[in-house]
Amino acid sequence: MGRRWLVLLTLMVLVGGVSCTRASRDRELNANIDLIGPLFPPPVGLGQVVIRVSDLNGNPVEDAQVTVRGDMAHAGMVPIMASAERVGDGQYRAGMDWTMAGDWVITVEATLADGRIASRTFDMAVTSEEPECNDTE
Numbered sequence: 001m002g003r004r005w006l007v008l009l010t011l012m013v014l015v016g017g018v019s020c021t022r023a024s025r026d027r028e029l030n031a032n033i034d035l036i037g038p039l040f041p042p043p044v045g046l047g048q049v050v051i052r053v054s055d056l057n058g059n060p061v062e063d064a065q066v067t068v069r070g071d072m073a074h075a076g077m078v079p080i081m082a083s084a085e086r087v088g089d090g091q092y093r094a095g096m097d098w099t100m101a102g103d104w105v106i107t108v109e110a111t112l113a114d115g116r117i118a119s120r121t122f123d124m125a126v127t128s129e130e131p132e133c134n135d136t137e
Contacts, residue, residue, distance in 0.1 A: 031061055031118035033108050036091070041125040044098050051084060051092045053110045053118070060090025064110040068094040073103035073123075101128040 037050030049068055053061040066084035071077070080099065084092035098104075106122040 030112060030116040031055055031064070031110055032058070033110055033118055033120040035106065035108070035122045035124075041127045042096075042098055043127055043129060044101050046095065046097055048093055048095050049082075049084075049106065050087075051094070051108050051110075052090050053092060054090050061110070061112065062086060062088075062090060063113045064092070066092040066094070066108065066110045068096065069107045069109075070096060070098070070124075071105045071107070072100070073105055098126045101126050 032052075032054045034052045034054075035049060036052050038047065051066060051068070053064050053066065055061055064086075066086075068082045068084055070080040070082075072079075077099075080097055082094035082096055084094035087093050092110075102125070104124045104126055106124050107119065108122070109117060109119045111117050
């Protein structure tokens with residue numbers, strides 16, 4: 001009889017732990033963050049990223065503090081950091097100085113007015129050439 005209670009208690013603890021973990025993950029999703037620019041891989045040098053921050057219902061968030069961090073996909077490179085400024089309709093723009101071509105990991109962090117933080121990571125390729133747009137019409 002004691003062994004059955006031990007098994008039952010163990011299962012209850014495991015199920016309870018999973019549900020607590022799930023709830024904490026749900027609370028971490030405080031806003032939607034989308035990288036909407038650049039449309040093409042940016043060239044090395046000065047550029048910018050445009051981010052849209054919206055609440056969980058898709059409404060623009062106008063009062064966030066947004067920071068952007070760029071890390072090269074390989075170790076040993078100094079990250080680039082930027083603060084984004086609000087440009088309206090939930091959009092924020094940050095100037096970035098892409099120091100070299102290659103694969104980058106962009107981390108956007110938005111601190112909401114109530115102090116909650118939302119974060120999202122994006123992969124981006126930086127090229128050594130300006131993008132071309134050929135209109136054949």
